[in-house]
Amino acid sequence: MNKRKIAIFGSTGSIGIQALEVIAAHPDKFSVEVLTAQQNADLLIEQALKFKPNAVVIGSEEKYKQVKDVLFDKGIKVFAGAKAMVEVASWSSIDMMLAAIMGFAGLAPTLSAIEQGTPVALANKETLVVAGDIVMATARRKNVPVIPVDSEHSAIFQCLVGEPFSKVEKVILTASGGPFLGKKPNFLINVKKDHALQHPNWRMGAKITIDCATLMNKGLEMIEARWMFGLQPENIEVVIHPQSIIHSMVQFVDGSLKAQMGLPDMKLPIQYALGYPDRLANDFPRFSFRNYSSLTFEQPDTKTFRNLAIAIDAMHKGGNTACVMNAANEEVVHAFLRNRIGFLQMTEVIEETIAKIPFIEAPTLHDYYECDNAAREHAASLINAIVI
Numbered sequence: 001m002n003k004r005k006i007a008i009f010g011s012t013g014s015i016g017i018q019a020l021e022v023i024a025a026h027p028d029k030f031s032v033e034v035l036t037a038q039q040n041a042d043l044l045i046e047q048a049l050k051f052k053p054n055a056v057v058i059g060s061e062e063k064y065k066q067v068k069d070v071l072f073d074k075g076i077k078v079f080a081g082a083k084a085m086v087e088v089a090s091w092s093s094i095d096m097m098l099a100a101i102m103g104f105a106g107l108a109p110t111l112s113a114i115e116q117g118t119p120v121a122l123a124n125k126e127t128l129v130v131a132g133d134i135v136m137a138t139a140r141r142k143n144v145p146v147i148p149v150d151s152e153h154s155a156i157f158q159c160l161v162g163e164p165f166s167k168v169e170k171v172i173l174t175a176s177g178g179p180f181l182g183k184k185p186n187f188l189i190n191v192k193k194d195h196a197l198q199h200p201n202w203r204m205g206a207k208i209t210i211d212c213a214t215l216m217n218k219g220l221e222m223i224e225a226r227w228m229f230g231l232q233p234e235n236i237e238v239v240i241h242p243q244s245i246i247h248s249m250v251q252f253v254d255g256s257l258k259a260q261m262g263l264p265d266m267k268l269p270i271q272y273a274l275g276y277p278d279r280l281a282n283d284f285p286r287f288s289f290r291n292y293s294s295l296t297f298e299q300p301d302t303k304t305f306r307n308l309a310i311a312i313d314a315m316h317k318g319g320n321t322a323c324v325m326n327a328a329n330e331e332v333v334h335a336f337l338r339n340r341i342g343f344l345q346m347t348e349v350i351e352e353t354i355a356k357i358p359f360i361e362a363p364t365l366h367d368y369y370e371c372d373n374a375a376r377e378h379a380a381s382l383i384n385a386i387v388i
């Protein structure tokens with residue numbers, strides 16, 4: 001494999017930091033072309049001094065001077081703002097973009113890279129939840145690979161290697177169940193962010209960790225799988241697997257099931273995507289059957305964790321529904337993390353927002369931006385009316 005110049009969009013986050021660990025372990029395979037952050041100027045500077053990218057982008061324009069004052073003398077280009085992020089994403093000097101920005105904000109830079117013809121390692125699931133039809137159609141038109149980083153989608157992708165798509169019967173996404181597995185609404189009504197942030201198996205950014213606690217993460221991942229692999233909604237299932245050792249499965253037309261397994265460590269899917277189609281050797285800790293006497297499975301409780309049911313409905317309904325749901329979800333998670341609303345109220349706001357925003361059957365990209373905006377405004381007004 002030729003040495004790849006990687007651009008990490010969201011380098012200061014959980015995925016971005018682990019990606020830099022992968023890159024540091026393979027200096028002969030990867031170099032860093034671009035790093036971006038939104039607010040965390042200190043860490044962005046530290047990363048840039050260590051990895052010497054061609055350029056960095058800081059989303060917050062207020063932090064531009066702080067970053068420029070340190071990095072400009074070192075020959076590193078410094079840009080600021082959301083527009084600069086989209087422009088830099090289109091640089092032809094980038095061999096692969098790691099899309100690791102959190103939320104809807106990741107959509108524009110990722111589309112910009114795909115339009116330019118740059119392969120994308122996709123962690124940012126919201127990009128496909130919001131506009132998966134347009135993003136994947138663009139990737140097909142430009143003949144650009146979109147390699148999954150999300151652990152379940154990486155598992156499915158690995159199971160599909162060498163298999164004709166026509167022989168796939170269904171995919172089964174595994175879900176840990178989060179910190180509240182088995183709990184009922186009378187318990188959930190009182191839970192606070194500190195408890196919800198305790199994921200049983202993975203250490204991740206705050207937003208995705210809350211999504212795991214509500215099971216919205218699995219709903220987002222079903223929609224991500226629908227677009228990433230071109231599946232019909234009825235061919236995507238979820239099973240609860242509390243140990244997070246089987247990362248997902250594919251069932252084929254002869255009934256054979258393939259599963260991808262390993263310890264819960266995002267460095268593995270990150271490395272697989274950055275190095276694809278090579279499998280690079282590493283010294284990550286290995287799974288051992290000696291340490292696990294049982295791997296267990298159960299059905300999700302969608303009556304209690306209604307966000308998963310909402311997402312499944314959104315996937316079936318199509319159009320702009322998942323975009324609206326995603327926007328409302330980003331708003332409620334933000335509010336929950338600031339103790340502005342309760343755990344179960346997150347679901348109520350999402351439902352009311354979907355009911356309020358007019359349905360569009362075949363949205364354009366412009367429609368998706370408008371719907372995201374309108375849904376956020378409506379969800380914010382509902383949140384503001386809540387007193388806890």
Ligand SMILES: NC(=O)C1=CN([C@@H]2O[C@H](COP(=O)(O)OP(=O)(O)OC[C@H]3O[C@@H](n4cnc5c(N)ncnc54)[C@H](OP(=O)(O)O)[C@@H]3O)[C@@H](O)[C@H]2O)C=CC1
Pocket residue numbers: 009010011012013014015016036037038039040041059099100101102103105106123124125126149150151202203204205206207208266
């Ligand atoms: N963490 C994980 O293990 C997994 C994550 N994912 C997905 O990967 C994505 C990133 O997750 P994670 O790393 O946990 O998230 P984090 O919150 O840890 O990091 C988010 C990154 O995005 C940047 N960012 C935040 N808001 C904006 C914005 N408006 N514009 C530009 N950049 C922004 C942050 O910058 P700053 O630090 O300056 O705020 C940071 O670099 C998400 O879509 C998530 O669902 C998928 C599977 C696993």
Ligand SMILES: CC(=O)[C@@H](O)[C@H](O)COP(=O)(O)O
Pocket residue numbers: 150151152174175176177178202208212217218244266
């Ligand atoms: C690591 C990863 O891919 C997360 O999206 C993970 O899936 C979270 O775990 P659960 O959603 O299964 O709780």
Ligand SMILES: [Mn+2]
Pocket residue numbers: 150151152221
């Ligand atoms: Mn996942």
